Amino acid sequence: MHHFWSHPDASGRLISDTWLRLYARGLSRTPDVREEVRLPDLDGRERWALISATSLRFSGTTGQLVTLVDVSELKAIQEELRAASQTDALTGLFNRRFLYQRLAREIELVQRYGYALSIILFDLDYFKRINDTLGHRAGDEVLIRVSVVLKRCLREVDIAGRYGGEEFLVILPNSTVGQAREAADRIRIALKHEDWPYQGMEVTISGGVSEYDGGTLDAFIDSADTKLYRAKEGGRDRIMI
Ligand SMILES: Nc1nc2c(ncn2[C@@H]2O[C@H](COP(=O)(O)OP(=O)(O)OP(=O)(O)O)[C@@H](O)[C@H]2O)c(=O)[nH]1
Structure with missing residues (x-):
């Protein structure tokens, strides 16, 4: 598992650029999301992430649990199969x-x-x-x-x-x-x-x-x-x- 969108030394926090991109896509306004998005890794290369966001209420405040999984390899295989077919x-x-x-x-x-x-x-x-x-x-x-x-x-x-x-x-x-x-x-x-x-x-x-x-x-x-x-x-x- 790569930490492509977080600083390895920052305990998994999203780098601000990534967060801004997700925010621009409307993530903060959409209660529950599960979709694949393109995001840059720390070196600026595009990768594919499966993003899931779930609304949460925690100690009286609302928030979102956002998880990102790097699915770039899977995407590459899918693309290869699609081309072959x-x-x-x-x-x-x-x-x-x-x-x-x-x-x-x-x-x-x-x-x-x-x-x-x-x-x-x-x-x-x-x-x-x-x-x-x-x-x-x-x-x-x-x-x-x-x-x-x-x-x-x-x-x-x-x-x-x-x-x-x-x-x-x-x-x-x-x-x-x-x-x-x-x-x-x-x-x-x-x-x-x-x-x-x-x-x-x-x-x-x-x-x-x-x-x-x-x-x-x-x-x-x-x-x-x-x-x-x-x-x-x-x-x-x-x-x-
Ligand atoms: N090497 C090779 N031959 C193929 C392939 N697919 C089909 N063929 C050959 O193409 C030939 C087609 O022959 P025919 O349908 O008789 O047609 P033709 O000899 O081109 O004659 P006309 O179409 O009437 O001008 C056959 O010998 C097939 O074996 C292939 O993938 N590789």
Whole structure:
């Protein structure tokens, strides 16, 4: 147990700065509290504390019993688990589960505020061949490199994830189908011209781009999937809108 918010030589009294922060949060006015707060330790580093305050009457006066427990380690583990639960282990991109949750939220925002929202669903062409000729490990390396190129081609606000084995989904908030198509073509061309560490290797993608039109989340993804299928049918190495 660390005494992060009290002077070790002051028998556990809160340092005034910490107390002022808690006071500013309304602690003195709230009778019973139990919440997690960020507080600085004695070196000024932020830590997490579980704070409980209970009203007391003692010898005719009212007061509060305030306890602080350092839960920083627990918070760090929670954060690690949260990140792991939404990340694809191979590429470090978001995983399918997270993509669904995030897309659902973006759709809610669009329904409220009415801005454009588009998605790109793309799939590597003939990826099986890469696995078959160069091995599964080389295939994994290609997937990792695809994720790096993908992030390089997108804006900070775009959300890129691995949708399936060699299939990727990008959510582009505030983007029309035309803007999303440009982004998709940027990704396609960047991958095609990437300097792959295997002789003669070329990686192309086929993709479908859709703009949200008010339907369900599944219908939205299905529409991009249909276009992706058409891109494959049309000869691959292309984006369909
Ligand atoms: N190395 C590697 N391969 C994977 C992974 N996930 C899926 N695959 C492979 O991706 C390949 C997908 O093959 P197909 O669905 O036939 O598609 P394709 O060969 O890319 O052909 P088209 O999509 O029709 O252009 C399969 O060989 C899978 O084994 C992965 O995590 N690592």
